[in-house]
Amino acid sequence: MRRALLFIPVVLTVILGIVLFQRIGKDPTQLESAQIGKPVPAFELADLLDPSIRHGSEALRGKGPFLLNVWGTWCPSCRDEHPDLIRLAEQQGVRIVGLNYKDERPLALQWLERLGNPYALSLFDPDGKLGFDLGVYGAPETFVIDGDGIIRYRHVGVVNQKVWSETLQPLMQQLGGQG
Template identity: 65%
Template sequence: MKRLFLFIPVMLAITLGVVMYAGIGKDPMHLESALIGKPVPAFELAQLENPDVMLRKDIFNGQVSLLNVWGTWCPACRDEHPDLVWLAEEKGVPIVGLNYKDNRDQALQWLQSLGDPYTVNLFDPSGSLGFDLGVYGAPETYVVDAEGIVRYRHVGVVNEKVWYETLEPLIRKYSREG
């Protein structure tokens, strides 16, 4: 009995070790979206290119698409832009853009000079849809299935690695299910 007590510090150290080891390599800034498995929040936003066209959440119906939150004020968005163009042109991925808290003229100029990977772009200057989506740092990229359900959120830059390791398998999975 007394011998058993001597092992308490070792047991404590092992438990603590296991708990802390589980935390290694995890990014504390990475938060899971509260919307996973839920439909994209309802919205009514003007198209970036054409202020007279109002877009609603039915634009997500029919195919699995990416929803990319971007703005010209966001340096990391500039970093990922060539990769988005690559995805759209080489892989044929439908990408819906959400132009978040931005200026229309600057956004259009950006698309003209850097290329336009988006099938359609939502213009959200007040950030209302961004707020409902729980966007806390652009760029963010969501996988939305053919029924308009949010399946995954990636916070940060999309690049080749993120595409092959995370986004492509998800898109393939939900395309099969749909």
């Protein structure tokens, strides 16, 4: 019996090694998403800029493909990607909907005032409910949504020029959007 107990750490180490080996070479920005091919989950959230305005999931339909960018002022990577989002919105006409995630409204408003606002629409998700329904792990995450409100792609991490030109822009063009 004691001898059998000695093999437990060996077995656990082998199992852990197999799991880690399977992840080698995988791109962490390419996380699986059960939401791909499904509509954006139903929601009703306040507008970040004007809390008296409420938006539902129908606000995300019928306006051609767009990016849904999940961000927060607490997220250093969101700050890194912000100039690229400004460039996409202002110079290339890309429609971006912002989902301010698990944040405080005054801080988010200060952020947009100071750094600029690339968002055609800003949703405020202080409890992270829509983020949870989307399967968000953290921020930044960016979803490509088609004109019918269907999630077509999910990018985890910073949207920069390389991600835009190699991944998001071709997909947006394929869906008939700007870029």
